[in-house]
Amino acid sequence: MTNELDAVTRSANSTPFFIFNLFADYILPYREGWAWTQDLIYLLGLLGLSERAARTTLARMKTRGWFETVKDGRRSRYMLTDLGRAIVAEGDKRIFEEPAPSCDGQWQLVVYSLPEELRVLRNELRKKLVWFGFGNLAPGAWVAAQDRRPEVEELVSRLEIAPYVSLFAGPRIGLMSDAEIVARCWDLPALAAGYDVFLARWQPRLATLAADLEAVPLAERFQQRFWLTFAFQPFPRQDPNLPMDLLPPDWPGFAARALFLHYRELLSAGLPEFLAELPA
Incomplete structure (x- = not known):
């Protein structure tokens, strides 16, 4: 899922990013999850995007498996696929996440060592750890002040890299203070x-x-x-x-x-x- 989300957000002013935002904020909650092509073109036009750019991007997003279309006479309506909905849900989860409660003195520590031939998976792991709120404490060592164990365990399982990753949780016992850890990592x-x-x-x-x-x-x-x-x-x-x-x-x-x-x-x-x- 990280690769798919990165593909959407790599360019913050990209038309796919706009279209996903439209579905997340307007089409899903207010239009029962679908929209006519012309409706999308109109809304994107209000945001300064041309009809040509909108049509081209919608077709490409359908090819990537993010959307499906249903014909109704000469008109088509767009709906998110399961993959598209998962991308939207992943983005919404962080943007609307509640502020963290007070620190309980526990830190999450992820330590990994992936061989060079798995560098693509290593890069994906790093990106996802940042998304989860981890900071880089040292080479191959990332920390978070919240319990992200379920997310990390799911990610490691999906990437099939469990032999290369360790996850620990506990109070700080090193020489660095909490403030020093924060300053180093973020x-x-x-x-x-x-x-x-x-x-x-x-x-x-x-x-x-x-x-x-x-x-x-x-x-x-x-x-x-x-x-x-x-x-x-x-x-x-x-x-x-x-x-x-x-x-x-x-x-x-x-x-x-x-x-x-x-x-x-x-x-x-x-x-x-x-x-x-x-x-x-």
């Missing part, structure tokens, strides 16, 4: 700066919208909600979701997440009507 200052940029950009914009939401056309609410989510989506791939007591004071990630969730809900007003009456 660049929290850079992540905080990214959250600050997100807040500075979106807080005033969304406050203006909220002040007179009824005057904002439904199409514009759709656009703003889409771009808000699009702007927030990189953070789950970068943020290990550390427990509060391992974070610096006034961690901006909490404010950014609260703003994201609040305005997503606010901008959802009228979405069912908008999506039910598309002009396409």
